Amino acid sequence: MSVLDVRGVRKQFDxxxxxxxxxLSIDKHEVVVLIGASGSGKSTLLRxxxxxxxVDDGQIVLNGDDITDPGMNADSARxxxxxxxxHFNLFPHLRVIDNITLAAREVxxxxxxxxxxxxxxxxxxxxxxDKARDYPDRLSGGQQQRVAIIRxxxxxxxxxxxxxxxxxxxxxxxxxxxxxxxxxxxDGSTILMATHEMSFAREVADRIVFMQGxxxxxxxxxxxxxxxxxxxxxxxxxxxxxx
Amino acid sequence: xxxxTSRPSWRPSELELSRRDVRRRATGRSVLIxxxxxxxxxxxxxxxxxxxxxxxxxxxxxxxxxxxxxxVPSILVGLWLNxxxxxxxxxxxxxxxxxxxxxxSLRGPVFFPLRAAATIYTDLFRGMPLLIVLYLVxxxxxxxxxxxxxxxxxxxxxxxxxxxxxxxxxxxxxxMEAVHPSQRMAARSLGLSHAKTLRIVVIPQGVRKVVxxxxxxxxxxxxxxGLISILGAVDAVRAAQIQVAQSYNFTPYxxxxxxFVAMSWPMIRLTDWLTARLAxxxxxxGVV
Numbered sequence: 001m002s003v004l005d006v007r008g009v010r011k012q013f014d015x016x017x018x019x020x021x022x023x024l025s026i027d028k029h030e031v032v033v034l035i036g037a038s039g040s041g042k043s044t045l046l047r048x049x050x051x052x053x054x055v056d057d058g059q060i061v062l063n064g065d066d067i068t069d070p071g072m073n074a075d076s077a078r079x080x081x082x083x084x085x086x087h088f089n090l091f092p093h094l095r096v097i098d099n100i101t102l103a104a105r106e107v108x109x110x111x112x113x114x115x116x117x118x119x120x121x122x123x124x125x126x127x128x129x130d131k132a133r134d135y136p137d138r139l140s141g142g143q144q145q146r147v148a149i150i151r152x153x154x155x156x157x158x159x160x161x162x163x164x165x166x167x168x169x170x171x172x173x174x175x176x177x178x179x180x181x182x183x184x185x186x187d188g189s190t191i192l193m194a195t196h197e198m199s200f201a202r203e204v205a206d207r208i209v210f211m212q213g214x215x216x217x218x219x220x221x222x223x224x225x226x227x228x229x230x231x232x233x234x235x236x237x238x239x240x241x242x243x
Numbered sequence: 244x245x246x247x248t249s250r251p252s253w254r255p256s257e258l259e260l261s262r263r264d265v266r267r268r269a270t271g272r273s274v275l276i277x278x279x280x281x282x283x284x285x286x287x288x289x290x291x292x293x294x295x296x297x298x299x300x301x302x303x304x305x306x307x308x309x310x311x312x313x314x315v316p317s318i319l320v321g322l323w324l325n326x327x328x329x330x331x332x333x334x335x336x337x338x339x340x341x342x343x344x345x346x347x348s349l350r351g352p353v354f355f356p357l358r359a360a361a362t363i364y365t366d367l368f369r370g371m372p373l374l375i376v377l378y379l380v381x382x383x384x385x386x387x388x389x390x391x392x393x394x395x396x397x398x399x400x401x402x403x404x405x406x407x408x409x410x411x412x413x414x415x416x417x418x419m420e421a422v423h424p425s426q427r428m429a430a431r432s433l434g435l436s437h438a439k440t441l442r443i444v445v446i447p448q449g450v451r452k453v454v455x456x457x458x459x460x461x462x463x464x465x466x467x468x469g470l471i472s473i474l475g476a477v478d479a480v481r482a483a484q485i486q487v488a489q490s491y492n493f494t495p496y497x498x499x500x501x502x503f504v505a506m507s508w509p510m511i512r513l514t515d516w517l518t519a520r521l522a523x524x525x526x527x528x529g530v531v
Contacts, residue, residue, distance in 0.1 A: 052428055052431070075435070081432075085425065089426060091426065093447050102433065102443065
């Protein structure tokens with residue numbers, strides 16, 4: 001059974017149809033990368049999966065549970081999905097360690113000691129152990145984004161959504177964030193990510209999904225999509241992003 | 244860390260030293276002009292007042308040292324009542340004001356009646372003079388004959404809480420709305436409920452943004468506690484009034500005024516200091 005099943009999802013903002021019937025299924029341990037121009041619907045798709053936006057039609061099924069069902073508790077559905085945003089969105093008034101352990105303590109009922117121990121283990125392994133007591137604004141962008149990723153994965157979410165997590169970073173800070181994503185893949189996380197980093201997409205993805213105009217135009221292995229794209233839109237998009 | 248206090252690692256150049264010299268001399272000149280003009284202004288105002296035709300009688304009835312000194316103990320006793328009322332009111336306002344602000348920020352059609360009630364409440368109590376609220380609460384509520392007999396200070400405290408909660412709620416709501424929506428989104432994405440998001444993420448950040456405004460409201464309340472005297476509570480104002488009636492001299496009012504200023508002065512300075520510190524932290528303005 002797949003971890004995520006997106007079936008015919010549609011989303012409209014005023015007169016603008018942002019998602020025009022998207023079907024996408026992700027298996028356990030699979031890393032799926034969404035590519036496409038700005039405005040193609042990548043971010044909106046991620047936001048509907050996390051129930052930040054309500055779908056206007058279709059279904060989203062997480063490990064067998066229809067999370068678009070009105071009877072579904074949205075908070076508990078969200079707590080099963082980890083999300084990392086382009087602009088980190090750490091809580092500036094909380095220390096790094098409290099940012100990371102907040103959901104574990106307040107939503108998952110983990111004891112403060114257990115949550116802190118887990119968080120410290122992750123921080124130390126990433127060389128961020130000495131930052132635990134700092135406030136986020138003392139950290140570099142790359143450090144903040146890695147803290148945001150730890151915050152999202154601390155409670156072992158069934159699915160991890162990464163929304164252009166390197167787009168707001170200086171080029172020399174992108175590497176440390178991508179290293180962490182590689183590690184999550186090795187550890188067996190199920191990941192759906194939107195990115196503009198084509199070489200990274202090619203390296204880390206099990207499957208590439210190309211979106212345009214609110215539809216999935218083409219999907220396949222990195223080799224299929226990057227080396228022999230079938231659809232003219234894909235060819236055109238790739239020729240524009242390649243230097 | 245301030246750059247002006249930390250010791251630089253280099254020896255300033257001749258150019259920099261001469262610039263500092265020019266600035267120092269300019270500052271010295273400004274300070275001198277400031278002091279001289281202030282003294283001159285104070286002297287002129289003082290002379291004008293002292294030479295008014297009624298000055299002698301005003302001096303006798305408002306600045307009588309003996310009457311003033313004699314009134315201090317009873318006014319201080321009254322001021323203690325003001326301080327108690329202020330303390331309890333501040334706690335009440337913090338609780339009720341936060342509840343109102345949260346109620347006004349509730350979303351969804353289910354909460355429409357609550358939201359509307361909170362809106363009407365804040366509109367009403369921000370528009371009504373505190374004096375009238377005091378009369379209505381202090382004389383109206385007890386007349387309903389459903390409450391046990393309470394001292395005037397009790398009703399005064401209730402009236403203060405009712406009025407100031409409306410102001411504080413609006414300030415808090417502005418602070419909560421100034422918290423970027425992405426913070427709310429991040430909290431909800433972690434699975435936090437609406438209530439927990441407010442309590443842990445939105446309110447703490449919102450309050451920080453409006454601390455100077457909240458403290459300003461507190462300073463304002465510090466003097467408005469004097470109004471409970473109209474209900475008959477023997478506070479500093481009422482104590483001064485009694486002294487005035489006994490001595491046919493207005494000096495006790497001046498004493499009460501000075502004591503109120505003395506009571507609020509630390510808070511006023513603290514507000515200024517805090518506001519300056521917040522401004523400094525943002526630092527974007529540089530030297531402009």
